Amino acid sequence: MEVKEVKKYAADISSIKEAHKRINSYIHKTPVLSSESLNAISGRSLFFKCECFQKGGAFKFRGACNAVLSLDDDQAAKGVVTHSSGNHAAALSLAARLRGIPAYIAVPKNAPKCKVENVMRYGGQVIWSEVTMQSRESVASKVLQETGAVLLHPYNDGRIISGQGTISLELLEQVPQLDCIIVPISGGGLISGVALAAKSINPAIRILAAEPVGANDAAQSKAAGRIITLPETSTVADGLRAFLGDLTWPVVRDFVDDVITVEDKQIIEAMRLCYEILKVAIEPSGAIGLAAVLSNSFRNNPTWQDCKNVGIILSGGNVDLGVLWDSFRK
Amino acid sequence: MEVKEVKKYAADISSIKEAHKRINSYIHKTPVLSSESLNAISGRSLFFKCECFQKGGAFKFRGACNAVLSLDDDQAAKGVVTHSSGNHAAALSLAARLRGIPAYIAVPKNAPKCKVENVMRYGGQVIWSEVTMQSRESVASKVLQETGAVLLHPYNDGRIISGQGTISLELLEQVPQLDCIIVPISGGGLISGVALAAKSINPAIRILAAEPVGANDAAQSKAAGRIITLPETSTVADGLRAFLGDLTWPVVRDFVDDVITVEDKQIIEAMRLCYEILKVAIEPSGAIGLAAVLSNSFRNNPTWQDCKNVGIILSGGNVDLGVLWDSFRK
Structure with missing residues (x-):
């Protein structure tokens, strides 16, 4: 009997490099912006990886594209299904359209308007669910049964993680001197891919997660040494309400x-700085890395004093302008 | 008696290449963004040169930096003066700070708040004027007399034109296949530099100016074959109210x-598309190129049918968020 080697993690540098080959001609190689004004405010050199300029307005297209292109023809024929607050949904719709297959999307009723419009713009079929994760998952699995389509989870999937990891391949080529990368954390797909690739390329690089206080399951999980989920979440960052997967x-x-962890008001202030200084539209989830680097808990922690060159992933830019303006006025 | 060769134009490809060497380590090489959604809407391949991400939030830093660094030490010592609706003023303040000399700025009372804040952020000394060009020029010349500083005109200056022309050196390296470039026109400094450099590199490339109907002095001047100025201007594009210089x-x-020429409502619609699809904050003057490429007068003109690859200069991103939101709601 052959003994299969058990892979310890759902992705690694080879699967991430394969993903990059697979998706490279479909994605945008997003630019890295910098600002002397923000460097002065933070006391570091900041390098903003602008995934808000990725197709669909968020990093999610990397993973979705990799997953959809990884399916064999028989699997792909009946289409793909997911549940999502919006960015993965739009990304999956776009990836499915590229491949010429249907995408069925269970969308919670409270998803931001611009994200749902993106799904529709890319030809995804919206099926509304209640806002709880339970409802989202049950609506998705009903569609799954009816259509025979393939479920592509927003983050708990090696193909998705590998796709998101391609960000590090680009970023460390664009800015090789990074000491650390700050990454928004929600379900953990983005940071898993980014961390696996970055630490494989440069084992000394440090990876920091940024999380809202009102959805701090990752901080609690790290402290407890096991997955902690929360009975509810409360944060302006609609993209950061999911929990870590296995x-x-x-x-x-x-x-x-x-x-x-940062407060919502710090996230909103970071969105303002992104708009006013970087001239970039950033959704709350996308701005949290800047909020983290400006927070006292980061500034005053001696562990991070020698992180001079800081990569920050601006993960997405899908924010309704009226919502942005309202949040600034509060 | 020696006969001096009279230069026909205030700048040329050599002065632009010299400018690029002079300013290259101080400016951002701005990225070029593209969007399949906007390609589909316009029926062309659009390449957005994002000068909104230039230092100070607009292309103006290229020219100001070239002019300030071109001064000899004696000239520079007493500082620089200008009058500006804002972007040249902020750019000059920043360039002067780099050189360690004062910048005196005559700013009209109706200049956008964020632009005046930029001047102050970069250490420029604001001297308020009335909104007319006459008042702006007379305030500037009074400061000139009092300080002995050097006047640097916002556009009618070979050093400024050469600096702005460096955009074409970058853009045609980034996207060599461009058939035409659409450029906002106001006083003409930007388009002069861009046109001189681009046509020197590729004589077949076509250069189109985009101008608001309410400040259409360039269109009138081209039609008349001489400089036409207007008794007044009326447009949302605060950066496009100046007239051509000699x-x-x-x-x-x-x-x-x-x-x-485009209507203000077309400019506002273009700002909305920049925000919602490109995820970029663009001021009205900066969005006019996109408005032009989407206008019926461009679409339906057979002369431009074969312009498949279109460069669009997003010239600046300094727009107060509240003003942007108000303009969308109207």
Whole structure:
């Protein structure tokens, strides 16, 4: 009997490099912006990886594209299904359209308007659910049964994680001197891919998660040494309300150096700085990395004093302008 | 008696290449963004040169930096003066700070708040004027007399034109296949530099000016074959209210293929598309190129049918968020 080698993590540098080959001609190689004004405010050199300029307005297209292109023809024929607050849904719709297959999307009723419009713009079929994760998952599995389509989870999937990891391949080529990368954390797909690739390229680089206080399951999980989920979440960052999965948790446990939690008001201030200084539209989830680097808990922690060159992933830009303006006025 | 060769234009490809060497380590090489959604809407391949991400939030830093660094030490010592609706003022303040000299700025009372804040952020000394060009010029010349500083005109200056022309050196390296470039026109400094450099690199490339109907002096000047100024202007594009100067007019006359005029509502719609699809904050003046490429006068003109690859200069991103939101709601 052959003994199969058990892979310890859902992705690795080879699967991430394969993903990059697979998706490279479909994605945008997003630019890195910098600002002397923000460097002065933070006391570091900040390098903003602008995934808000990715297709669909968020990093999610990398993973969705990799997953959809990884399916064999028989699997793909009946289409794909997911549940999502919006960015994965739009990304999956776009990836499915590229491949010429249907995408069925269970969308919670409270998803931001611009994200749902993106799904529709890319030809995804919206099926509304209640806002709870339970409802989202049950609506998705009903569609699954009816259509025979393939479920592509927003983050707890090795193909998704590998796709998101391609960000690090680009970023460390664009800015090789990074000491650390700050990454928004929600279900953990983005940070898992980013951490696995970055630490494989440069084992000395440090990976920091940024998380809202009102959805701090990753900070709690790291402290407890096991996955903690929360009875409810409360944060302006609609993209950061998911919990770690069984495939992302081991990567977060082993490769994420620390979690910085920030208040919603810090997120909103970071959105303002992104708009006013960087001239970039950033959704709350996308701005949390800047909020983290400006937070006192990061500034005053001696562990991070020598992180001079800081990569910050601006993960997405899908924010309704009226919502942005309202949040600034509060 | 020696006969001096009279230069026909205030700048040329050599002065632009010299400018690029002079300013290259101080400016951002701005990225070029593209969007399949906007390609589909316009029926062309659009390449957005994002000068909104230039230092100070607009292309103006290129020219100001070149002019300030071109001064000899004696000239520079007493500082620089200008009058500006804001972007040149902020750019000059920043360039002066780099050189360690004072910048005196005559700012009209109606200048956008964020632009005046930029001047102050970069250490420029604001001297308020009335909104008319006459008042702006007279305030500037009073400061000139009092300080002995050097006047640096916002556009009617070969050093400024050469600095702005460096955009074409970058853009045609980033996207060599461009058939035409659409450029906002106001005083003509930007388009003069862009046209001189681009047509020197690729004589077949076409240069189109984009101008608001309510400040259409360039369109009128091209039609009349001489500089036309207007008794007043009326447009949301606060950066496009100036008139051609005696150094920019000959370049516009000889190197600009046509002028497209657009309504303010088209400019506002273009700002919305920039925000919602490109995820970029663009001021009205900056969005006019996109408005032009989407206008019926451009779409339906057979002359431009074969312009498949279109460069669009997003010239600046300094727009107060509240003003942006108000303009969308109207």
